[in-house]
Amino acid sequence: MPVVLAVGASTAYDASVLSITARGVLWVAAVAWAGTGCLINGRSCGRVHCRIDGILFPILSIVGALNVLSVISFSWNLFWLAFIVILVASFVPEWTWKKYS
Template structure:
């Protein structure tokens, strides 16, 4: 059975390979996250929770669309960071006075590591255990 190339994993379906979509789906939310560092806790909670949830969901969508390896790791990680931001912002997560700094640092360092390391180890695209690129 022949497979349709438009449905196969790879750069043709990767949302990161298009400048406008990459900017809209990742750069804008990361900018909102960065702005949150300068805002009071209420706005930081809103900005971080919203931007991290959005990016996490888009990563999961991208992983299912094109098989991008790092998206399988960053998607759940960013959603977990969004939950931590919401929990700390609502006072449910006791991280102390430096909680925002910890969440911010873990988010940035973790996102960078989970973007780079998996693709070095496993390649850029995978689908159902099959290496594509």
């Protein structure tokens, strides 16, 4: 359901229903939620990509929260690019080495 939250926040922002700050908060929550799910799943199933995403997605959500709070400033496009890079890169060890840790 984190995907629904992220897409819903984008749609609501595009329809001028949500502020950019609220959209950022929802995006951060979606990535934190996904990261928490990956972390929990990685502990039970042992998949390498789950363990990687379970560590890096929560870190990315902290960076996103700092962006929402204006402690740091960067484009939300960069945030989502980082998300995609982490997601794809987390599968590389499974393709080249092993699936389970």
